Amino acid sequence: MKKIKILFRLIIILLFFQNYCLAETSQEVDKISKNLRCLICQGQSVYDSQSDFALSMKILIQNKIDEGKNDEQIYEYLKAKYGEWIVYDPEINKNTILLWVLPLILFVFGGILILRKVSIK
Amino acid sequence: MSKNFKLISIVLFTLFSFFILLKGLDKSNIYSPEIKESNVDFNFKAKYLFSEEEVFINELLNNEGMSLINIWASWCLPCRDEHAYLLNLNSLNKLSIIGINYKDDEKNAKQFLSELGNPYTNIITDPKGINSIEFGAFGVPETYLIDNKSKLIIQKFIGPLDDKAFAKIINIIQ
Numbered sequence: 001m002k003k004i005k006i007l008f009r010l011i012i013i014l015l016f017f018q019n020y021c022l023a024e025t026s027q028e029v030d031k032i033s034k035n036l037r038c039l040i041c042q043g044q045s046v047y048d049s050q051s052d053f054a055l056s057m058k059i060l061i062q063n064k065i066d067e068g069k070n071d072e073q074i075y076e077y078l079k080a081k082y083g084e085w086i087v088y089d090p091e092i093n094k095n096t097i098l099l100w101v102l103p104l105i106l107f108v109f110g111g112i113l114i115l116r117k118v119s120i121k
Numbered sequence: 122m123s124k125n126f127k128l129i130s131i132v133l134f135t136l137f138s139f140f141i142l143l144k145g146l147d148k149s150n151i152y153s154p155e156i157k158e159s160n161v162d163f164n165f166k167a168k169y170l171f172s173e174e175e176v177f178i179n180e181l182l183n184n185e186g187m188s189l190i191n192i193w194a195s196w197c198l199p200c201r202d203e204h205a206y207l208l209n210l211n212s213l214n215k216l217s218i219i220g221i222n223y224k225d226d227e228k229n230a231k232q233f234l235s236e237l238g239n240p241y242t243n244i245i246t247d248p249k250g251i252n253s254i255e256f257g258a259f260g261v262p263e264t265y266l267i268d269n270k271s272k273l274i275i276q277k278f279i280g281p282l283d284d285k286a287f288a289k290i291i292n293i294i295q
Contacts, residue, residue, distance in 0.1 A: 040259050052224060053260055056250030063251065081257040109130070120123060 029061050032071055035088050036078065045088070163272055167245040167252050170222050170230060178252075181219050181243050182269045187294055189218045190265045191241070192253050194225040195233035197261040203281035204237045210287070211240035215294045220244040223253055223261045266290060 033047040038054045046054045064074045078086050090096045163178040182188050191207060193200040211218055220241035222230050225248075247253050256265060256274075264278040264286070275293060278286045 052250060056224075056254055059249050060251050060254050081254065109134075113127075113130070116123060116126070 026062075028065055029058055032061050032074055033058055035075070037086050037088060039082060039086060161256060161272070161274060165252065165255055167221075167247065170220075170227065170244040170246050176243075176245065178219075178245070179272075181217075181245075182267065182272065183217065184270055186269055187216045187275070188267045188269055189216050189290070190221065190256065190267060191218060192221045192223050192247070192256075192258055192261050192263045194223045194261050195229040196225065197223075199281035200262045201237065203262055203264075203283075204240070206282040206287045207240035208238050210290065211242075213291075213294075217242040221252060222246045224248060224250050266293060 030047055033054075034045050036046040036057065038044045038046045038049040038051060038057075040053050041049045041051055044054075046057045048054075061074060064077065069077070075087055084090060084096075090099065092100050163182060166175050166177055168175050189207075189210065207218060210216065218241050220243070222244055225246070227246075230244075245252070253260075253263070256263075259279060262281050264282055265274050266276040266278075267273065268275050276289065282290075
């Protein structure tokens with residue numbers, strides 16, 4: 001009876017440990033998939049989506065992590081396959097320069113407006 | 122002076138926003154990635170359908186002519202519609218058609234082929250959908266025309282093949 005009890009406890013500990021390990025690895029997948037756009041869904045990330053595409057993508061990310069690839073390499077790999085659009089963080093190039101510069105222009109413009117108003121008063 | 126500046130800036134800003142939105146309207150919302158041929162690496166292994174053997178995709182592409190890679194599944198309705206085009210292409214004997222069976226049940230796949238005919242020279246499986254990602258696929262069905270020698274994707278067809286796509290393939294292979 002005592003032996004069974006010990007065995008039972010061991011199994012529980014093992015199960016707990018296994019869960020812990022699984023959680024550890026899937027956290028990395030979650031982190032990467034949150035930064036990826038699900039290309040066939042509207043406004044969802046790969047992390048949020050349960051579509052076939054997103055599910056495969058998550059398995060692929062896990063495989064790449066197991067192969068020892070880091071975040072940057074995985075993003076580069078997917079960008080090469082699906083283009084810039086798949087990542088939520090666009091690079092600065094001639095197509096996206098307006099996207100990056102516009103807030104800055106608006107900020108400066110607003111600042112000028114406020115300064116003028118204050119100096120007039 | 123200050124009034125003028127305000128007016129001019131508001132007018133300029135309105136015009137600026139107007140043209141940006143106008144340009145946005147012109148642009149099509151359908152996103153399709155540019156084909157980046159050089160990035161498809163055919164050097165990966167996959168299991169044959171109806172057999173336990175594994176093969177490198179590279180080995181399936183001969184060094185001459187062209188191949189058609191078609192991603193399909195028995196549960197995919199548009200695949201049924203495009204199947205006639207594939208059978209037709211196969212009967213021309215001009216290219217080898219490689220099927221990628223996407224997230225499918227082997228029994229259903231077999232039934233699908235015995236019902237509609239088998240246009241494929243080789244069929245490999247993709248139970249997790251990972252192999253299709255190597256080609257930059259979004260889902261089923263998708264078809265790629267590949268030049269065997271240079272291993273480049275010449276043409277990509279997202280969605281089922283239709284008359285237009287069929288004519289295009291015929292045009293290229295002849």
